[in-house]
Amino acid sequence: MTEKKIRVLVAxxxxxxxxxxxxxxxxxxxxAGMEVIxxxxxxxxxxxxxAALQEDVDVVGLSILSGAHMALTPRVMELLKANGQSHxxxxxxxxxxxxxLLRLKEMGVTGVFGPGASTEDIIRDVQMAVAG
Amino acid sequence: xxxxxxxxxxxxxALARLLTQVENDVPESRxxxxxxxxxxxxxxxxxxxxxxxxxxSSLVNQLALYYRKTKEKRVxxxxxxxxxxxxxGAVLGDRVRMRDLSGDTGVFIxxxxxxxxxxxxxxxxxxxxxxxxxAGFDIVIIETVGAGQSEVDVARLAxxxxxxxxxxxxxxxxxxxxxxxEIADILVINKSDRPGVENTEKALxxxxxxxxxxxxxxxxxxxxMRTAAPRQDSxxxxxxxxxxxxxxxxxxKGIAELAESIALHVAYxxxxxxxxxxxxARLEVELEALIREKLLNRFREDVPQKRYDEILEKVIxxxxxxxxxxxxxxxx
Ligand code: B12
Ligand SMILES: Nc1nc2c(ncn2[C@@H]2O[C@H](COP(=O)(O)OP(=O)(O)OP(=O)(O)O)[C@@H](O)[C@H]2O)c(=O)[nH]1
Ligand SMILES: [Mg+2]
Numbered sequence: 507m508t509e510k511k512i513r514v515l516v517a518x519x520x521x522x523x524x525x526x527x528x529x530x531x532x533x534x535x536x537x538a539g540m541e542v543i544x545x546x547x548x549x550x551x552x553x554x555x556x557a558a559l560q561e562d563v564d565v566v567g568l569s570i571l572s573g574a575h576m577a578l579t580p581r582v583m584e585l586l587k588a589n590g591q592s593h594x595x596x597x598x599x600x601x602x603x604x605x606x607l608l609r610l611k612e613m614g615v616t617g618v619f620g621p622g623a624s625t626e627d628i629i630r631d632v633q634m635a636v637a638g
Numbered sequence: 639x640x641x642x643x644x645x646x647x648x649x650x651x652a653l654a655r656l657l658t659q660v661e662n663d664v665p666e667s668r669x670x671x672x673x674x675x676x677x678x679x680x681x682x683x684x685x686x687x688x689x690x691x692x693x694x695s696s697l698v699n700q701l702a703l704y705y706r707k708t709k710e711k712r713v714x715x716x717x718x719x720x721x722x723x724x725x726x727g728a729v730l731g732d733r734v735r736m737r738d739l740s741g742d743t744g745v746f747i748x749x750x751x752x753x754x755x756x757x758x759x760x761x762x763x764x765x766x767x768x769x770x771x772x773a774g775f776d777i778v779i780i781e782t783v784g785a786g787q788s789e790v791d792v793a794r795l796a797x798x799x800x801x802x803x804x805x806x807x808x809x810x811x812x813x814x815x816x817x818x819x820e821i822a823d824i825l826v827i828n829k830s831d832r833p834g835v836e837n838t839e840k841a842l843x844x845x846x847x848x849x850x851x852x853x854x855x856x857x858x859x860x861x862x863m864r865t866a867a868p869r870q871d872s873x874x875x876x877x878x879x880x881x882x883x884x885x886x887x888x889x890x891k892g893i894a895e896l897a898e899s900i901a902l903h904v905a906y907x908x909x910x911x912x913x914x915x916x917x918x919a920r921l922e923v924e925l926e927a928l929i930r931e932k933l934l935n936r937f938r939e940d941v942p943q944k945r946y947d948e949i950l951e952k953v954i955x956x957x958x959x960x961x962x963x964x965x966x967x968x969x970x
Contacts, residue, residue, distance in 0.1 A: 538725065542728065543749045544729055544733070544734065545737075561749055
């Protein structure tokens with residue numbers, strides 16, 4: 507029997523091409539011993555939910571710097587729920603104005619990280635969220 | 639409802655969760671594997687291996703699209719990437735090249751890390767392939783980076799193994815390892831839009847002539863066993879010589895021809911009895927591994943840890959040899 511690894515999907519939804527942050531976070535989580543599935547750019551919420559299901563991930567991380575987070579996030583949350591994956595923890599990173607934080611939390615988002623966020627904090631929060 | 643019932647009924651979430659359990663080899667997964675076993679043995683397992691960046695994922699994407707569109711086959715993909723030996727983590731990026739396949743319930747893609755397991759990778763991949771087989775996927779494609787022994791073992795699971803090369807990977811002869819050629823049923827020169835295709839093809843051809851695929855290597859009793867490739871009355875059907883196929887995965891060029899080669903290989907395996915031979919070798923290896931595991935467990939239960947440690951210490955002190963130790967521990 508092998509030890510259970512934390513599996514994370516890191517996705518870039520929408521047309522936003524800023525992928526540095528997503529790659530930095532993916533690598534940081536890998537270096538913390540997690541298995542990170544990276545989907546690449548231009549993912550629809552449907553594609554993200556489908557990948558989350560097939561990969562049976564514990565965490566979905568969305569990297570959004572385009573300002574479209576209030577449209578994309580609820581759709582991803584809905585689809586995860588519809589697929590029976592409401593246990594999956596959702597993290598958002600990128601350019602997220604403070605006034606949206608509360609509403610994202612209300613939607614069920616576990617954590618939000620903006621520019622300059624330390625990867626240690628991200629790793630710790632992901633680990634804590636999965637541990638429950 | 640049990641996992642296996644749900645999976646046979648087409649439940650994709652149950653399928654995904656069982657794959658995790660199988661990968662982690664948790665005890666519950668064994669129950670499901672037992673229940674699913676009678677439903678296996680139908681899928682065609684295709685291994686795709688080759689050096690990093692040769693275009694394996696792009697090729698798998700195209701092949702899967704082709705099987706979906708022209709043959710209406712259900713396709714499962716197991717995409718294996720290496721784990722970091724230092725942290726045990728991994729970034730699994732093969733899905734990036736497979737976005738054309740999303741939104742199709744006839745396709746199921748699962749990424750997997752090697753987890754540095756000693757020989758365990760082949761076993762868990764085999765078990766995952768069996769789960770897909772039972773779930774009704776007609777084709778299971780397994781992508782691995784053709785670097786080490788564990789990848790070669792994974793490739794050996796497959797009925798048909800594609801070895802993917804690309805022009806311009808430095809010195810052609812260097813890039814093409816004889817070991818990997820030995821497992822190739824079909825050689826693919828991907829990125830054939832790039833300069834240097836002729837050289838790569840020439841190099842492959844001369845390697846092929848050296849390799850003479852008149853025998854196959856199977857793992858038997860933990861050792862490589864060479865089995866003469868099944869012969870037939872030489873007049874009617876010739877030996878299988880790995881064909882060389884050129885493709886441009888990014889443009890979908892050469893994919894129909896590649897699929898045709900794969901179909902010919904299946905026909906060859908069926909007619910020559912090679913299919914049965916491969917199944918037999920695979921199941922025998924699996925049985926062997928399970929027996930070894932069981933015996934080891936039984937040994938651990940029988941022999942108290944304290945006695946084991948004492949005898950080990952004697953070996954370390956060179957008071958007794960390992961052979962005598964085994965006699966003391968097992969024959970008692
Ligand atoms: C570099 C950059 C670019 C590069 C992108 C290169 C690339 N491949 O990524 C280029 C030059 C291509 C570019 C183009 C554009 N950009 Co630009 N760009 C930036 C810039 C300066 C830095 C972004 C960056 O890479 N940061 C470094 C990384 C490591 O940080 P990060 O992404 O923020 O990630 C951190 C956190 O956010 C978090 N995080 C991020 N993702 C995730 C995911 C998870 C799961 C978690 C937990 C955490 C997390 O953790 C990371 C580590 O701290 C920002 C300004 C800024 N200071 O943010 C503008 C910025 C993002 N761009 C902006 C704009 C408008 C554009 C363009 C539309 C400009 C134009 N008119 O053409 C284009 C659009 C390109 C496209 N196709 O989408 C705006 C966005 C405005 C908005 N959202 O309201 C910004 C904010 C600049 C501004 N102040 O106006 N850009
Ligand atoms: N020019 C050209 N580029 C290609 C072709 N096929 C793939 N590529 C590119 O080669 C790069 C690697 O492709 P992948 O499909 O990810 O290769 P891979 O072998 O799966 O890579 P790893 O899984 O990392 O070993 C990508 O940038 C592709 O777009 C091709 O036929 N021609
Ligand atoms: Mg790949």
